[in-house]
Amino acid sequence: MKTLSDLDLAGRRVLVRVDFNVPMDGGAVTDDTRVRGALPTIRAILDAGGTPVLMSHLGRPKGAPDPAYSLRPVAAALDGLLDAPVVFCDETVGDQARACVDGAPAGAVVLLENTRFLAGETSNDDETARQLAALGDVFVSDAFGSVHRAHASTAGVAALLPHAAGRLLEREVAFLTRALDEPGRPFVAVLGGAKVSDKIGVIEALAPTVDHLLIGGAMAYTFLAGLGHSVGDSLVEEDRTDEAFQLLERFKDTLRLPQDHVVADAFSADARTQTVTGEIPDGWQGLDIGPKTREQYANLLDGARTVIWNGPMGVFEMAPFAQGTLAVAEALAEATREHDALTVVGGGDSVAAINQAGLADAVTHVSTGGGAMLEFMEGKTLPGLAALD
Incomplete structure (x- = not known):
């Protein structure tokens, strides 16, 4: 360009x-x-x-x-x-x-x-x-x-x-291109948010190239349901469970799912909560990754040299369910500071979360594009960029 x-x-x-x-x-x-x-x-x-x-x-x-x-x-x-x-x-x-x-x-x-x-x-x-x-x-x-x-x-x-x-625009393209085409290793991607359907293309594009792809947010429960796990009243895209299972089969060496969960008996900051490992009981819904998963994900991020993060780990807007997303933000900041890792954060919720944590200046690049970043990572042609060639 x-x-x-x-x-x-x-x-x-x-x-x-x-x-x-x-x-x-x-x-x-x-x-x-x-x-x-x-x-x-x-x-x-x-x-x-x-x-x-x-x-x-x-x-x-x-x-x-x-x-x-x-x-x-x-x-x-x-x-x-x-x-x-x-x-x-x-x-x-x-x-x-x-x-x-x-x-x-x-x-x-x-x-x-x-x-x-x-x-x-x-x-x-x-x-x-x-x-x-x-x-x-x-x-x-x-x-x-x-x-x-x-x-x-x-x-x-x-x-x-x-x-x-x-x-x-020049800065956005430069950082994303560097992360995707010339990543330092280990290369870790973190994907969260509500829907698997929004991230299937990105998973298919990133999973063969990254060393670890960490899944969080409500989309994790579609994967877990696809594996046959009980997820209680957690949000699940029922029409995507088979596709999620197939992704796990194809990329079983790369994809990482939460081991434990912070669950609640209602979608509310005032709901009763508990931490469960494995199966989620009926009447309860997963709203954040649990402490074991936070530790595992933080350890994988701590050793990374390139990280792309798009999507929160839980309902971070509610204090009882913000710890997973905060742990990821802090791990990215640590990797950037201690290991000079290239860390790129994008997507409206992820950007809001890292701003909420006060760590936006502690990572390499905070992208201004949510959907554009996802499509760029998928390798799609972006009309506004193609017009500049």
């Missing part, structure tokens, strides 16, 4: 696809991690004498303006992080948007309204891509979390303007 240094940015309108799909509460940004992630690219464009014209989606509006999904609060958050004025455009495309961009003062940053207010955004409509491209002289892709989507603002615009990857 071309990078920012391959483009002449001086005096040019630089249309930048960023990922400002941030959590909001009461019209205010509650986590500005993704906004901060875009700052190196924005500052590089300003330093080169260009005008950044930022576009992003927020939430899932239905192809029409919806005040609940306006990016105006994000403009305010960005303004507080930059030593440059931020101009917010109430329109995404058209004459009003062009006047807003062209009228921006020198040294300013422009943020367009939500791209998903456009009916043709998610269908990668040609005319929508042309309208967006009319607002820039060059295009920079810097939204790794959206490159697995063939949208007008991620792929369509790239076909119409000189283009390059931004600093964030």
Whole structure:
């Protein structure tokens, strides 16, 4: 991919696809991690004498303006992080948007309204891509979390303007490529979350290449059910148990399942809990990996030289079931600090968990892409990246 240094940015309108799909509460940004992630690219464009014209989606509006999904609060958050004025455009495309961009003062940053207010955004409509491209002289892709989507603002615009990857996208691709193509050994992958169905492709791609693949979260109970174990009232994808069993048979030397579990009699932070080894009684559900599993997984991670982690080990949002996820976060931080391991964390819940643990700065790289990271690990073609080749 071309990078920012391959483009002449001086005096040019630089249309930048960023990922400002941030959590909001009461019209205010509650986590500005993704906004901060875009700052190196924005500052590089300003330093080169260009005008950044930022576009992003927020939430899932239905192809029409919806005040609940306006990016105006994000403009305010960005303004507080930059030593440059931020101009917010109430329109995404058209004459009003062009006047807003062209009228921006020198040294300013422009943020367009939500791209998903456009009916043709998610269908990668040609005319929508042309309208967006009319607002820039060059295009920079810097939204790794959206490159697995063939949208007008991620792929369509790239076909119409000189283009390059931004600093964030360049960093994401570099770390994931290094982890997957040139891993230090032992190479350990940690996969969690609720559904096996979301991770089958990743397991099939990673299991032949890693030394250990550690399974946690609710998806572990689909595997255990596939082996014929009693899992009580734990979440199980009944239509995936045979497939899970086949994966275990194919990769029995690599896949690791929890030995013990923190179980509860209800899905609640106030529920009665106990730790069980092996079978889970009826009326109880597994909500976290148990202490033996935490120790085993931490030991395997401690000796690793490359680690990829996607998905929590339990319902970490509830304090009684957070210890497994916290143990993984601490083990990654230890491997990074003590053994200079390459540690990459991705997926919304994993990122939230490592931030909650206060360890985001203690690992090598925290990815901004959940679905994009999974598809990258599967070896799929990501339309937003392919458009930059």
